[in-house]
Amino acid sequence: METTTAVVKILPLALALIMLGLGLSLKVEDFTRIARFPKPVLLGLAAQMLLLPFAALALCKLFNLSTELSIGMMILAASPGGTTANIFSHLSHGDVALNITLTAINSVLAAFTLPLIVGLSISYFLGEQKDIGLQFTKVIEVFAIVLVPVIIGMFISAKKPALAKKADRPFRIFSLLVLLAIVAGAAIREKENLMIYGQEVGAAVLAFNLISLAVGYVLPLIFKLPRKQAIAIAMEIGVHNGTLAMFIALSVLGNFTFAMPAAIYSILMMITAGLFALILKKREMT
Helix, strand or coil: CCHHHHHHHHHHHHHHHHHHHHHHCCHHHHHHHHHHHHHHHHHHHHHHHHHHHHHHHHHHHHCCCCHHHHHHHHHHHHHCCCCHHHHHHHHCCHHHHHHHHHHHHHHHHHHHHHHHHHHHHHHHHHHHCCCCCCCHHHHHHHHHHHHHHHHHHHHHHHHHHHHHHHHHHHHHHHHHHHHHHHHHHHHHHHHHHHHHHHHHHHHHHHHHHHHHHHHHHHHHHCCCCCCCHHHHHHHHHHHHHHHHHHHHHHCCCCHHHHHHHHHHHHHHHEEEEEEEEHHHHHHHHH
């Protein structure tokens, strides 16, 4: 997929700059507080790794998806939250430190849970066993993009707080422009494939996205967590790492159709998460 190739080449640098901007708004205390109160982290991980795969499987059955698209849905569900989840949480005033913690932990656990879930899915839908272990370099790449720039940003914030405060707004604007560019680029350059497969799997993908956001937001509130943490968890499990899912589908499994749910999701999640962020900010102002 041409769009996927372009995004993979350009996005790492853009995300690194975005994560640097996020680091400017964080302090060490944000992480030590989460270490003292692990409940939101455990709740977010449980929703990501237990609830979402079952939700995706139910949608595959409900929408009567083909075998290949069903496997693609399960690859998507097994993929961890992407770094863009941190961006949306940042824009909607969620607990970004919680997002970064969840992204980091998810990235490590995905090396074990993603092969397990997807392997079981392939066995269930195709009756085959296939080894899809993630490359160690991919895990390291995620850590480099997520954590290193954040640490640099936090260092700048600690040493130059006035500069960090001044740079915060430009970095937020840059974050939004990057997201808009991804949506526009994917929609223009892959419109034919998106139209064809969108008719088959678009409704299921949209339903999965909305369920992910809803579960991520409502579940923490049920467990009496603060609203900022509910926003963070909603974005973390509602904004999946579509690039990783497409990498598994295309490079590891070598199947274009497997990648289509993630490709469509990567566009829809930008729109739905953006609208969700706007709704949250509007509620905050009222």
